Amino acid sequence: MKRMSAEHQNSINKSKEKIAKPVLLAVLIAFFALFPLFVRSPYYLHILSLTFIYTVAAVSLRTITISGQFPLAHGAFMGIGAYLSALMAKFWGWLPLLCIPLSALATAVIGMLVGFLFSRLRSLHYAVGSLFFGIGVIYIIYAFPCTGGYTGMMGIPRLFQTADKMTYYYFFLVLALISIVALYRFEFSHIGTILKAIAQSHLVASSVGINEAWYRILVNGVGCFFVGLIGAGYAHYNMAMSPTAFNFMATLWLCMYVLIGGINSFAGPIIGTFFLFLLPEFVRDLQEYSPYFSALLLLIVIFFMPRGLVSLPALLKSYFLKRGEGERISNVSGS
Amino acid sequence: MFLEVKGLTKRFGGLLAVNQLDLTVNKGEIAGLIGPNGAGKTTTFNLITSVLQPTKGRVIFNGEDITYEKSHAIARKGIARTFQLNPLFGDFDVLQNVSTAFYISDTSNLFDMYFNTNKHRRNQKMIMEKSHEIIKMLGLEQVKNVLARNLPHGHQKMLGIARALAAEPQLLLLDEPIAGMNPDEVEAILKAINKIHEQGITVLVIEHNMMMMDICNRVIVMNFGQKIAEGTPQEIRDNEEVQSAYLGGV
Numbered sequence: 001m002k003r004m005s006a007e008h009q010n011s012i013n014k015s016k017e018k019i020a021k022p023v024l025l026a027v028l029i030a031f032f033a034l035f036p037l038f039v040r041s042p043y044y045l046h047i048l049s050l051t052f053i054y055t056v057a058a059v060s061l062r063t064i065t066i067s068g069q070f071p072l073a074h075g076a077f078m079g080i081g082a083y084l085s086a087l088m089a090k091f092w093g094w095l096p097l098l099c100i101p102l103s104a105l106a107t108a109v110i111g112m113l114v115g116f117l118f119s120r121l122r123s124l125h126y127a128v129g130s131l132f133f134g135i136g137v138i139y140i141i142y143a144f145p146c147t148g149g150y151t152g153m154m155g156i157p158r159l160f161q162t163a164d165k166m167t168y169y170y171f172f173l174v175l176a177l178i179s180i181v182a183l184y185r186f187e188f189s190h191i192g193t194i195l196k197a198i199a200q201s202h203l204v205a206s207s208v209g210i211n212e213a214w215y216r217i218l219v220n221g222v223g224c225f226f227v228g229l230i231g232a233g234y235a236h237y238n239m240a241m242s243p244t245a246f247n248f249m250a251t252l253w254l255c256m257y258v259l260i261g262g263i264n265s266f267a268g269p270i271i272g273t274f275f276l277f278l279l280p281e282f283v284r285d286l287q288e289y290s291p292y293f294s295a296l297l298l299l300i301v302i303f304f305m306p307r308g309l310v311s312l313p314a315l316l317k318s319y320f321l322k323r324g325e326g327e328r329i330s331n332v333s334g335s
Numbered sequence: 336m337f338l339e340v341k342g343l344t345k346r347f348g349g350l351l352a353v354n355q356l357d358l359t360v361n362k363g364e365i366a367g368l369i370g371p372n373g374a375g376k377t378t379t380f381n382l383i384t385s386v387l388q389p390t391k392g393r394v395i396f397n398g399e400d401i402t403y404e405k406s407h408a409i410a411r412k413g414i415a416r417t418f419q420l421n422p423l424f425g426d427f428d429v430l431q432n433v434s435t436a437f438y439i440s441d442t443s444n445l446f447d448m449y450f451n452t453n454k455h456r457r458n459q460k461m462i463m464e465k466s467h468e469i470i471k472m473l474g475l476e477q478v479k480n481v482l483a484r485n486l487p488h489g490h491q492k493m494l495g496i497a498r499a500l501a502a503e504p505q506l507l508l509l510d511e512p513i514a515g516m517n518p519d520e521v522e523a524i525l526k527a528i529n530k531i532h533e534q535g536i537t538v539l540v541i542e543h544n545m546m547m548m549d550i551c552n553r554v555i556v557m558n559f560g561q562k563i564a565e566g567t568p569q570e571i572r573d574n575e576e577v578q579s580a581y582l583g584g585v
Binding site for chain 2: 182185186189190191193194196197200201203204205206207208209210211212
Protein backbone atom coordinates (compact mmCIF):
# COMPACT_ATOMS: atom_id res chain seq x y z
CA MET A 1 0.00 0.00 0.00
CA LYS A 2 2.80 2.35 1.00
CA ARG A 3 4.68 1.47 -2.16
CA MET A 4 1.60 2.12 -4.25
CA SER A 5 1.26 5.60 -2.82
CA ALA A 6 4.94 6.27 -3.36
CA GLU A 7 4.55 5.25 -6.99
CA HIS A 8 1.49 7.41 -7.28
CA GLN A 9 3.39 10.34 -5.82
CA ASN A 10 6.18 9.67 -8.25
CA SER A 11 3.86 9.76 -11.22
CA ILE A 12 2.35 13.01 -9.97
CA ASN A 13 5.82 14.52 -9.67
CA LYS A 14 6.66 13.33 -13.14
CA SER A 15 3.54 14.81 -14.68
CA LYS A 16 4.25 18.04 -12.76
CA GLU A 17 7.69 18.10 -14.34
CA LYS A 18 6.17 17.41 -17.73
CA ILE A 19 4.04 20.51 -17.44
CA ALA A 20 6.59 22.66 -15.60
CA LYS A 21 9.36 22.39 -18.15
CA PRO A 22 7.52 23.63 -21.26
CA VAL A 23 5.87 26.36 -19.21
CA LEU A 24 9.22 27.55 -17.93
CA LEU A 25 10.66 27.46 -21.44
CA ALA A 26 7.72 29.38 -22.87
CA VAL A 27 8.04 32.02 -20.16
CA LEU A 28 11.76 32.40 -20.79
CA ILE A 29 11.34 32.69 -24.56
CA ALA A 30 8.49 35.16 -24.15
CA PHE A 31 10.63 37.18 -21.75
CA PHE A 32 13.50 37.47 -24.21
CA ALA A 33 11.15 38.09 -27.11
CA LEU A 34 9.43 40.96 -25.30
CA PHE A 35 12.53 42.33 -23.57
CA PRO A 36 13.42 44.98 -26.22
CA LEU A 37 9.88 46.38 -26.06
CA PHE A 38 10.44 47.41 -22.46
CA VAL A 39 14.17 47.97 -22.25
CA ARG A 40 15.29 50.09 -25.18
CA SER A 41 18.81 50.62 -23.91
CA PRO A 42 21.17 49.63 -26.77
CA TYR A 43 23.75 48.66 -24.18
CA TYR A 44 21.62 45.88 -22.66
CA LEU A 45 20.51 44.68 -26.08
CA HIS A 46 24.17 44.46 -27.06
CA ILE A 47 25.10 42.50 -23.94
CA LEU A 48 22.21 40.08 -24.47
CA SER A 49 23.06 39.64 -28.16
CA LEU A 50 26.61 38.68 -27.16
CA THR A 51 25.19 36.32 -24.56
CA PHE A 52 23.09 34.56 -27.22
CA ILE A 53 26.18 34.25 -29.44
CA TYR A 54 28.32 32.71 -26.72
CA THR A 55 25.48 30.49 -25.54
CA VAL A 56 25.42 28.77 -28.94
CA ALA A 57 29.22 28.46 -28.87
CA ALA A 58 29.12 26.88 -25.39
CA VAL A 59 26.25 24.51 -26.21
CA SER A 60 27.98 23.33 -29.38
CA LEU A 61 31.19 22.77 -27.39
CA ARG A 62 29.27 20.58 -24.96
CA THR A 63 27.77 18.65 -27.85
CA ILE A 64 31.28 17.58 -28.89
CA THR A 65 32.09 16.56 -25.32
CA ILE A 66 29.27 14.00 -25.19
CA SER A 67 31.53 11.72 -27.24
CA GLY A 68 33.86 11.65 -24.21
CA GLN A 69 36.51 13.95 -25.68
CA PHE A 70 37.17 17.50 -24.60
CA PRO A 71 38.43 19.70 -27.45
CA LEU A 72 40.39 22.85 -26.61
CA ALA A 73 40.03 24.56 -29.98
CA HIS A 74 36.44 25.71 -29.98
CA GLY A 75 37.28 29.41 -29.80
CA ALA A 76 39.51 28.92 -32.83
CA PHE A 77 36.67 27.29 -34.77
CA MET A 78 34.50 30.28 -33.95
CA GLY A 79 37.31 32.38 -35.41
CA ILE A 80 37.46 30.24 -38.54
CA GLY A 81 33.76 30.81 -39.13
CA ALA A 82 34.05 34.52 -38.40
CA TYR A 83 37.08 35.16 -40.61
CA LEU A 84 35.88 33.02 -43.53
CA SER A 85 32.55 34.82 -43.62
CA ALA A 86 34.14 38.25 -43.19
CA LEU A 87 36.65 37.60 -45.99
CA MET A 88 33.99 36.30 -48.35
CA ALA A 89 31.77 39.32 -47.74
CA LYS A 90 34.54 41.90 -47.81
CA PHE A 91 36.63 40.76 -50.77
CA TRP A 92 34.13 38.88 -52.90
CA GLY A 93 31.29 41.15 -52.05
CA TRP A 94 28.85 38.37 -51.29
CA LEU A 95 25.75 38.95 -49.19
CA PRO A 96 26.50 38.41 -45.49
CA LEU A 97 23.30 36.38 -45.15
CA LEU A 98 24.73 33.96 -47.73
CA CYS A 99 28.28 34.05 -46.32
CA ILE A 100 27.14 32.99 -42.84
CA PRO A 101 25.76 29.53 -43.74
CA LEU A 102 28.55 28.97 -46.28
CA SER A 103 31.28 29.64 -43.73
CA ALA A 104 29.41 27.50 -41.20
CA LEU A 105 29.59 24.61 -43.68
CA ALA A 106 33.26 25.30 -44.32
CA THR A 107 33.93 25.34 -40.58
CA ALA A 108 32.13 22.00 -40.27
CA VAL A 109 34.32 20.51 -43.01
CA ILE A 110 37.49 21.81 -41.32
CA GLY A 111 36.19 20.47 -38.00
CA MET A 112 35.65 17.05 -39.54
CA LEU A 113 39.14 17.07 -41.05
CA VAL A 114 40.60 17.92 -37.66
CA GLY A 115 38.41 15.25 -36.11
CA PHE A 116 39.75 12.78 -38.65
CA LEU A 117 43.37 13.72 -37.89
CA PHE A 118 42.79 13.37 -34.15
CA SER A 119 40.42 10.40 -34.29
CA ARG A 120 43.10 8.11 -32.83
CA LEU A 121 43.72 10.46 -29.90
CA ARG A 122 41.73 10.16 -26.70
CA SER A 123 41.22 12.19 -23.51
CA LEU A 124 44.29 14.29 -22.63
CA HIS A 125 46.08 13.61 -25.91
CA TYR A 126 43.04 14.76 -27.83
CA ALA A 127 42.69 17.86 -25.67
CA VAL A 128 46.35 18.83 -26.14
CA GLY A 129 46.27 18.05 -29.86
CA SER A 130 43.26 20.26 -30.43
CA LEU A 131 44.80 22.95 -28.21
CA PHE A 132 47.77 23.20 -30.55
CA PHE A 133 45.49 23.23 -33.55
CA GLY A 134 43.66 26.19 -32.00
CA ILE A 135 46.90 28.06 -31.39
CA GLY A 136 47.99 27.28 -34.94
CA VAL A 137 44.79 28.77 -36.37
CA ILE A 138 45.52 32.09 -34.66
CA TYR A 139 49.02 32.22 -36.18
CA ILE A 140 47.61 31.39 -39.61
CA ILE A 141 45.23 34.34 -39.25
CA TYR A 142 48.20 36.53 -38.26
CA ALA A 143 50.16 35.35 -41.29
CA PHE A 144 47.76 36.49 -44.02
CA PRO A 145 47.72 40.19 -44.87
CA CYS A 146 44.08 40.10 -45.99
CA THR A 147 42.96 39.33 -42.43
CA GLY A 148 44.60 42.45 -41.06
CA GLY A 149 46.96 40.39 -38.91
CA TYR A 150 47.65 41.68 -35.40
CA THR A 151 45.77 44.93 -35.86
CA GLY A 152 42.60 43.03 -36.68
CA MET A 153 40.13 43.17 -39.50
CA MET A 154 38.09 46.28 -40.12
CA GLY A 155 35.23 47.23 -42.43
CA ILE A 156 33.43 43.91 -42.43
CA PRO A 157 30.09 44.36 -44.22
CA ARG A 158 27.13 44.77 -41.94
CA LEU A 159 24.58 42.00 -41.70
CA PHE A 160 21.56 44.28 -42.22
CA GLN A 161 21.32 47.81 -43.62
CA THR A 162 20.42 49.17 -40.23
CA ALA A 163 22.59 49.78 -37.16
CA ASP A 164 19.60 49.33 -34.87
CA LYS A 165 20.54 47.01 -32.01
CA MET A 166 17.02 45.61 -31.77
CA THR A 167 17.20 44.05 -35.26
CA TYR A 168 20.40 42.26 -34.35
CA TYR A 169 19.01 41.27 -31.00
CA TYR A 170 16.11 39.45 -32.66
CA PHE A 171 18.36 37.98 -35.31
CA PHE A 172 20.64 36.41 -32.71
CA LEU A 173 17.73 35.34 -30.52
CA VAL A 174 16.17 33.42 -33.41
CA LEU A 175 19.52 32.02 -34.58
CA ALA A 176 20.33 30.87 -31.04
CA LEU A 177 16.91 29.26 -30.60
CA ILE A 178 17.18 27.36 -33.88
CA SER A 179 20.75 26.23 -33.10
CA ILE A 180 19.89 25.12 -29.59
CA VAL A 181 16.83 23.16 -30.71
CA ALA A 182 18.87 21.51 -33.48
CA LEU A 183 21.64 20.55 -31.06
CA TYR A 184 19.08 19.29 -28.55
CA ARG A 185 17.47 17.04 -31.13
CA PHE A 186 20.90 15.85 -32.19
CA GLU A 187 21.93 14.91 -28.65
CA PHE A 188 18.74 12.96 -27.98
CA SER A 189 18.75 11.17 -31.32
CA HIS A 190 20.22 7.74 -31.99
CA ILE A 191 23.49 9.39 -32.89
CA GLY A 192 23.62 11.11 -29.51
CA THR A 193 23.00 7.78 -27.80
CA ILE A 194 25.79 6.15 -29.79
CA LEU A 195 28.14 9.01 -28.89
CA LYS A 196 27.32 8.60 -25.21
CA ALA A 197 27.99 4.89 -25.55
CA ILE A 198 31.40 5.63 -27.06
CA ALA A 199 32.14 7.96 -24.16
CA GLN A 200 31.39 5.19 -21.66
CA SER A 201 33.47 2.50 -23.33
CA HIS A 202 34.98 2.76 -26.78
CA LEU A 203 36.04 -0.87 -26.49
CA VAL A 204 32.49 -2.11 -25.99
CA ALA A 205 31.13 0.31 -28.56
CA SER A 206 33.40 -1.03 -31.29
CA SER A 207 32.69 -4.60 -30.21
CA VAL A 208 29.04 -4.14 -31.22
CA GLY A 209 29.96 -2.55 -34.54
CA ILE A 210 30.03 1.18 -33.73
CA ASN A 211 32.61 2.97 -35.85
CA GLU A 212 34.09 5.16 -33.13
CA ALA A 213 36.24 7.26 -35.44
CA TRP A 214 33.37 8.11 -37.80
CA TYR A 215 30.97 9.16 -35.03
CA ARG A 216 33.63 11.30 -33.40
CA ILE A 217 34.35 12.97 -36.76
CA LEU A 218 30.62 13.51 -37.25
CA VAL A 219 30.10 15.16 -33.87
CA ASN A 220 33.08 17.41 -34.54
CA GLY A 221 31.42 18.47 -37.75
CA VAL A 222 28.10 19.20 -36.05
CA GLY A 223 29.69 21.14 -33.17
CA CYS A 224 31.90 23.15 -35.52
CA PHE A 225 29.00 23.91 -37.86
CA PHE A 226 27.10 25.74 -35.15
CA VAL A 227 30.10 27.52 -33.68
CA GLY A 228 31.11 28.59 -37.20
CA LEU A 229 27.57 29.79 -37.84
CA ILE A 230 27.43 31.92 -34.74
CA GLY A 231 31.03 33.11 -35.21
CA ALA A 232 30.14 34.34 -38.70
CA GLY A 233 27.11 36.13 -37.32
CA TYR A 234 29.34 37.74 -34.71
CA ALA A 235 31.73 39.01 -37.39
CA HIS A 236 28.98 40.78 -39.35
CA TYR A 237 27.54 42.22 -36.16
CA ASN A 238 30.81 43.57 -34.75
CA MET A 239 32.14 44.65 -38.17
CA ALA A 240 35.66 44.62 -36.72
CA MET A 241 37.57 41.89 -34.94
CA SER A 242 41.05 40.74 -34.07
CA PRO A 243 42.38 37.19 -33.61
CA THR A 244 42.61 37.71 -29.84
CA ALA A 245 38.83 37.28 -29.72
CA PHE A 246 39.35 33.63 -30.71
CA ASN A 247 42.60 32.73 -28.96
CA PHE A 248 43.14 30.18 -26.23
CA MET A 249 41.64 32.48 -23.60
CA ALA A 250 38.42 32.61 -25.61
CA THR A 251 38.37 28.81 -25.74
CA LEU A 252 38.97 28.67 -21.99
CA TRP A 253 36.04 30.98 -21.38
CA LEU A 254 33.81 28.68 -23.43
CA CYS A 255 35.02 25.72 -21.35
CA MET A 256 34.26 27.78 -18.27
CA TYR A 257 30.66 28.43 -19.39
CA VAL A 258 30.19 24.71 -19.91
CA LEU A 259 31.81 23.60 -16.65
CA ILE A 260 30.25 26.24 -14.40
CA GLY A 261 26.81 25.58 -15.84
CA GLY A 262 27.20 21.81 -15.69
CA ILE A 263 28.71 19.61 -18.36
CA ASN A 264 26.34 16.69 -17.71
CA SER A 265 23.21 18.59 -18.61
CA PHE A 266 22.03 20.14 -21.84
CA ALA A 267 20.90 23.28 -20.02
CA GLY A 268 24.29 23.58 -18.29
CA PRO A 269 26.19 25.69 -20.84
CA ILE A 270 23.13 27.93 -21.36
CA ILE A 271 22.89 28.68 -17.66
CA GLY A 272 26.66 29.00 -17.36
CA THR A 273 26.93 31.52 -20.18
CA PHE A 274 24.10 33.68 -18.89
CA PHE A 275 25.52 33.56 -15.36
CA LEU A 276 29.05 34.53 -16.34
CA PHE A 277 27.97 37.11 -18.89
CA LEU A 278 25.39 38.88 -16.79
CA LEU A 279 27.18 38.59 -13.46
CA PRO A 280 29.54 41.54 -14.08
CA GLU A 281 26.48 43.67 -14.93
CA PHE A 282 25.07 43.18 -11.46
CA VAL A 283 28.26 44.11 -9.66
CA ARG A 284 29.10 47.10 -11.77
CA ASP A 285 29.15 49.41 -8.77
CA LEU A 286 32.14 47.49 -7.53
CA GLN A 287 33.72 47.78 -10.94
CA GLU A 288 37.35 47.68 -9.89
CA TYR A 289 36.71 44.66 -7.69
CA SER A 290 34.56 42.92 -10.27
CA PRO A 291 37.19 40.32 -11.34
CA TYR A 292 37.75 39.31 -7.71
CA PHE A 293 34.07 39.09 -7.13
CA SER A 294 33.58 36.89 -10.21
CA ALA A 295 36.50 34.69 -9.24
CA LEU A 296 35.11 34.21 -5.76
CA LEU A 297 31.73 33.20 -7.15
CA LEU A 298 33.38 30.77 -9.51
CA LEU A 299 35.27 29.16 -6.63
CA ILE A 300 32.07 28.86 -4.62
CA VAL A 301 30.30 27.20 -7.55
CA ILE A 302 33.17 24.78 -8.16
CA PHE A 303 33.47 23.84 -4.48
CA PHE A 304 29.82 23.40 -3.66
CA MET A 305 28.35 22.46 -7.02
CA PRO A 306 30.81 20.21 -8.82
CA ARG A 307 28.00 19.26 -11.23
CA GLY A 308 27.49 22.89 -12.11
CA LEU A 309 24.81 25.52 -11.54
CA VAL A 310 22.25 23.18 -13.08
CA SER A 311 22.38 21.05 -9.94
CA LEU A 312 21.46 24.00 -7.69
CA PRO A 313 17.69 23.27 -7.46
CA ALA A 314 18.31 19.62 -6.67
CA LEU A 315 20.93 20.54 -4.07
CA LEU A 316 18.60 23.03 -2.38
CA LYS A 317 15.76 20.53 -2.45
CA SER A 318 17.79 17.79 -0.81
CA TYR A 319 19.14 20.29 1.74
CA PHE A 320 15.69 21.44 2.79
CA LEU A 321 14.28 17.92 2.73
CA LYS A 322 17.03 16.76 5.06
CA ARG A 323 16.42 19.69 7.37
CA GLY A 324 12.73 18.92 7.34
CA GLU A 325 13.41 15.36 8.33
CA GLY A 326 15.73 16.51 11.10
CA GLU A 327 13.00 18.73 12.51
CA ARG A 328 10.49 15.94 12.39
CA ILE A 329 12.85 13.67 14.30
CA SER A 330 13.52 16.31 16.94
CA ASN A 331 9.77 16.85 17.30
CA VAL A 332 9.24 13.18 17.94
CA SER A 333 11.95 13.03 20.56
CA GLY A 334 10.61 16.25 22.11
CA SER A 335 7.13 14.84 22.55
CA MET B 336 35.39 -23.41 -42.89
CA PHE B 337 33.53 -20.96 -40.63
CA LEU B 338 36.30 -19.43 -38.52
CA GLU B 339 39.85 -20.38 -39.24
CA VAL B 340 42.91 -19.12 -37.39
CA LYS B 341 46.22 -19.91 -39.08
CA GLY B 342 49.66 -19.58 -37.49
CA LEU B 343 48.47 -16.74 -35.24
CA THR B 344 51.34 -15.21 -33.24
CA LYS B 345 51.40 -12.29 -30.81
CA ARG B 346 54.58 -11.13 -29.17
CA PHE B 347 54.57 -8.66 -26.26
CA GLY B 348 58.24 -7.71 -26.05
CA GLY B 349 59.97 -10.87 -24.90
CA LEU B 350 56.75 -12.78 -24.23
CA LEU B 351 55.12 -14.94 -26.83
CA ALA B 352 51.50 -14.65 -25.69
CA VAL B 353 50.16 -16.63 -28.65
CA ASN B 354 52.53 -18.84 -30.61
CA GLN B 355 51.70 -20.32 -34.03
CA LEU B 356 48.12 -21.05 -33.05
CA ASP B 357 45.93 -22.97 -35.48
CA LEU B 358 42.29 -23.14 -34.59
CA THR B 359 39.04 -23.82 -36.37
CA VAL B 360 35.44 -23.33 -35.36
CA ASN B 361 32.73 -25.12 -37.33
CA LYS B 362 29.36 -23.60 -38.06
CA GLY B 363 26.70 -24.44 -35.51
CA GLU B 364 28.85 -25.84 -32.73
CA ILE B 365 29.67 -24.78 -29.19
CA ALA B 366 33.43 -24.84 -28.99
CA GLY B 367 35.36 -24.45 -25.75
CA LEU B 368 38.75 -22.83 -25.38
CA ILE B 369 40.41 -23.79 -22.12
CA GLY B 370 43.84 -23.52 -20.59
CA PRO B 371 45.63 -22.39 -17.43
CA ASN B 372 45.96 -18.69 -16.57
CA GLY B 373 48.25 -16.90 -18.97
CA ALA B 374 47.83 -19.48 -21.70
CA GLY B 375 46.84 -16.77 -24.20
CA LYS B 376 43.10 -17.43 -24.49
CA THR B 377 41.93 -13.84 -24.04
CA THR B 378 44.76 -12.61 -26.26
CA THR B 379 43.46 -14.97 -28.94
CA PHE B 380 40.00 -13.38 -28.64
CA ASN B 381 41.54 -9.92 -28.83
CA LEU B 382 43.43 -10.92 -31.96
CA ILE B 383 40.36 -12.37 -33.64
CA THR B 384 38.33 -9.20 -32.96
CA SER B 385 41.23 -6.85 -33.78
CA VAL B 386 41.42 -5.31 -30.33
CA LEU B 387 45.09 -6.27 -30.76
CA GLN B 388 46.99 -6.65 -34.01
CA PRO B 389 48.80 -9.98 -34.47
CA THR B 390 52.54 -10.16 -35.03
CA LYS B 391 52.00 -12.90 -37.57
CA GLY B 392 49.23 -15.14 -38.84
CA ARG B 393 45.79 -14.96 -40.40
CA VAL B 394 42.18 -14.95 -39.24
CA ILE B 395 39.68 -16.12 -41.85
CA PHE B 396 35.93 -15.82 -41.30
CA ASN B 397 33.43 -17.17 -43.85
CA GLY B 398 36.27 -17.46 -46.36
CA GLU B 399 37.26 -13.80 -45.91
CA ASP B 400 40.54 -12.58 -44.43
CA ILE B 401 39.63 -10.33 -41.49
CA THR B 402 43.05 -10.19 -39.82
CA TYR B 403 43.57 -6.47 -40.29
CA GLU B 404 39.95 -5.33 -40.32
CA LYS B 405 38.88 -2.82 -37.65
CA SER B 406 36.98 -4.10 -34.59
CA HIS B 407 33.69 -2.49 -35.59
CA ALA B 408 33.93 -3.90 -39.11
CA ILE B 409 34.49 -7.40 -37.71
CA ALA B 410 31.45 -6.96 -35.47
CA ARG B 411 29.38 -6.04 -38.52
CA LYS B 412 30.66 -9.08 -40.39
CA GLY B 413 29.11 -11.22 -37.66
CA ILE B 414 31.54 -11.79 -34.80
CA ALA B 415 30.36 -10.39 -31.47
CA ARG B 416 32.09 -10.86 -28.14
CA THR B 417 31.93 -10.32 -24.41
CA PHE B 418 34.83 -9.23 -22.24
CA GLN B 419 36.38 -10.92 -19.24
CA LEU B 420 36.11 -7.84 -16.98
CA ASN B 421 32.74 -7.21 -18.62
CA PRO B 422 32.71 -3.47 -19.28
CA LEU B 423 29.17 -2.17 -19.93
CA PHE B 424 27.58 1.14 -20.80
CA GLY B 425 27.27 1.83 -17.08
CA ASP B 426 25.16 4.98 -17.30
CA PHE B 427 22.65 3.34 -19.62
CA ASP B 428 19.87 1.10 -18.40
CA VAL B 429 19.59 -2.49 -19.54
CA LEU B 430 17.28 -1.69 -22.42
CA GLN B 431 19.56 1.06 -23.75
CA ASN B 432 22.60 -1.17 -23.45
CA VAL B 433 20.93 -3.62 -25.78
CA SER B 434 19.24 -1.17 -28.16
CA THR B 435 22.40 0.91 -28.75
CA ALA B 436 23.83 -1.97 -30.77
CA PHE B 437 20.76 -1.94 -33.02
CA TYR B 438 21.00 1.79 -33.70
CA ILE B 439 23.99 1.36 -36.00
CA SER B 440 21.95 -0.72 -38.41
CA ASP B 441 19.15 1.85 -38.31
CA THR B 442 18.61 3.19 -41.81
CA SER B 443 16.94 6.46 -40.82
CA ASN B 444 19.17 9.50 -41.29
CA LEU B 445 19.43 12.84 -39.50
CA PHE B 446 16.50 14.22 -41.49
CA ASP B 447 14.27 11.33 -40.36
CA MET B 448 15.35 11.84 -36.78
CA TYR B 449 14.80 15.59 -36.79
CA PHE B 450 11.33 15.38 -38.26
CA ASN B 451 10.38 12.04 -36.72
CA THR B 452 9.21 10.61 -40.04
CA ASN B 453 7.16 7.45 -40.38
CA LYS B 454 10.25 5.54 -41.37
CA HIS B 455 12.00 6.66 -38.22
CA ARG B 456 9.08 5.68 -36.01
CA ARG B 457 8.81 2.30 -37.70
CA ASN B 458 12.54 1.65 -37.24
CA GLN B 459 12.37 2.78 -33.63
CA LYS B 460 9.52 0.38 -32.95
CA MET B 461 11.38 -2.48 -34.60
CA ILE B 462 14.53 -1.80 -32.55
CA MET B 463 12.50 -1.80 -29.34
CA GLU B 464 10.83 -5.09 -30.30
CA LYS B 465 14.13 -6.75 -31.12
CA SER B 466 15.70 -5.47 -27.90
CA HIS B 467 12.81 -6.73 -25.82
CA GLU B 468 13.06 -10.12 -27.49
CA ILE B 469 16.70 -10.50 -26.44
CA ILE B 470 16.04 -9.21 -22.95
CA LYS B 471 13.17 -11.64 -22.58
CA MET B 472 15.21 -14.56 -23.85
CA LEU B 473 17.98 -13.91 -21.33
CA GLY B 474 15.61 -13.26 -18.43
CA LEU B 475 16.50 -9.62 -17.89
CA GLU B 476 12.91 -8.37 -18.12
CA GLN B 477 12.63 -7.62 -14.42
CA VAL B 478 15.62 -5.27 -14.50
CA LYS B 479 15.22 -3.69 -17.91
CA ASN B 480 15.05 -0.16 -16.53
CA VAL B 481 17.91 -0.52 -14.03
CA LEU B 482 21.19 1.26 -14.74
CA ALA B 483 23.80 -1.26 -15.81
CA ARG B 484 26.27 -0.25 -13.12
CA ASN B 485 23.71 -0.90 -10.38
CA LEU B 486 23.03 -4.48 -11.47
CA PRO B 487 24.27 -7.49 -9.51
CA HIS B 488 27.23 -9.36 -10.97
CA GLY B 489 25.19 -12.18 -12.48
CA HIS B 490 22.86 -9.83 -14.30
CA GLN B 491 25.78 -7.77 -15.51
CA LYS B 492 27.35 -10.84 -17.09
CA MET B 493 24.04 -11.70 -18.69
CA LEU B 494 23.73 -8.15 -19.98
CA GLY B 495 27.17 -8.46 -21.56
CA ILE B 496 25.86 -11.45 -23.52
CA ALA B 497 22.61 -9.64 -24.38
CA ARG B 498 24.52 -6.68 -25.75
CA ALA B 499 26.71 -8.94 -27.87
CA LEU B 500 23.59 -10.66 -29.23
CA ALA B 501 22.15 -7.29 -30.23
CA ALA B 502 24.98 -7.01 -32.76
CA GLU B 503 23.20 -9.93 -34.49
CA PRO B 504 26.26 -12.17 -34.73
CA GLN B 505 26.83 -15.47 -36.49
CA LEU B 506 29.67 -16.25 -34.13
CA LEU B 507 29.60 -15.31 -30.46
CA LEU B 508 32.85 -15.21 -28.48
CA LEU B 509 32.30 -15.49 -24.72
CA ASP B 510 35.20 -14.69 -22.40
CA GLU B 511 34.72 -16.52 -19.07
CA PRO B 512 30.95 -16.00 -18.88
CA ILE B 513 30.51 -17.87 -15.60
CA ALA B 514 33.60 -16.77 -13.67
CA GLY B 515 32.81 -15.85 -10.07
CA MET B 516 29.14 -16.84 -10.15
CA ASN B 517 26.98 -18.85 -7.81
CA PRO B 518 25.46 -22.15 -9.02
CA ASP B 519 22.03 -20.63 -9.79
CA GLU B 520 23.58 -17.91 -11.94
CA VAL B 521 25.79 -20.49 -13.66
CA GLU B 522 22.74 -22.54 -14.54
CA ALA B 523 20.99 -19.49 -15.96
CA ILE B 524 23.97 -18.63 -18.15
CA LEU B 525 24.34 -22.23 -19.38
CA LYS B 526 20.66 -22.27 -20.30
CA ALA B 527 21.07 -18.97 -22.09
CA ILE B 528 24.04 -20.28 -24.08
CA ASN B 529 22.02 -23.31 -25.11
CA LYS B 530 19.15 -21.08 -26.22
CA ILE B 531 21.54 -18.93 -28.25
CA HIS B 532 22.97 -22.07 -29.80
CA GLU B 533 19.49 -23.28 -30.72
CA GLN B 534 18.97 -20.06 -32.67
CA GLY B 535 21.78 -21.12 -34.97
CA ILE B 536 24.50 -18.95 -33.52
CA THR B 537 27.93 -20.56 -33.24
CA VAL B 538 29.59 -20.10 -29.85
CA LEU B 539 33.26 -20.10 -28.89
CA VAL B 540 33.67 -19.90 -25.14
CA ILE B 541 36.67 -19.46 -22.84
CA GLU B 542 36.17 -21.18 -19.51
CA HIS B 543 37.91 -23.08 -16.73
CA ASN B 544 34.78 -24.49 -15.24
CA MET B 545 34.03 -28.14 -15.99
CA MET B 546 30.27 -27.48 -16.05
CA MET B 547 30.87 -25.33 -19.08
CA MET B 548 32.94 -27.99 -20.78
CA ASP B 549 29.99 -30.36 -20.64
CA ILE B 550 27.87 -28.25 -22.96
CA CYS B 551 30.68 -27.93 -25.51
CA ASN B 552 30.75 -30.11 -28.63
CA ARG B 553 34.49 -29.75 -28.91
CA VAL B 554 37.20 -28.43 -26.63
CA ILE B 555 40.52 -26.85 -27.58
CA VAL B 556 43.23 -26.65 -24.93
CA MET B 557 45.92 -23.98 -24.91
CA ASN B 558 49.10 -23.68 -22.89
CA PHE B 559 51.96 -21.18 -23.29
CA GLY B 560 50.24 -19.73 -26.34
CA GLN B 561 50.05 -23.02 -28.20
CA LYS B 562 47.35 -25.55 -28.82
CA ILE B 563 48.19 -28.70 -26.90
CA ALA B 564 45.05 -30.77 -27.38
CA GLU B 565 41.67 -30.84 -29.11
CA GLY B 566 38.72 -33.20 -28.84
CA THR B 567 35.45 -34.01 -27.13
CA PRO B 568 35.15 -33.00 -23.47
CA GLN B 569 35.65 -36.63 -22.42
CA GLU B 570 38.80 -37.01 -24.48
CA ILE B 571 40.19 -33.81 -23.03
CA ARG B 572 39.54 -35.00 -19.47
CA ASP B 573 41.49 -38.17 -20.12
CA ASN B 574 44.36 -36.41 -21.87
CA GLU B 575 47.54 -36.62 -19.78
CA GLU B 576 49.16 -33.56 -21.27
CA VAL B 577 46.11 -31.48 -20.36
CA GLN B 578 46.11 -32.83 -16.84
CA SER B 579 49.75 -31.98 -16.34
CA ALA B 580 49.24 -28.50 -17.81
CA TYR B 581 46.50 -27.82 -15.29
CA LEU B 582 48.21 -29.45 -12.35
CA GLY B 583 51.57 -27.92 -13.21
CA GLY B 584 53.22 -31.31 -13.61
CA VAL B 585 56.25 -32.12 -15.70
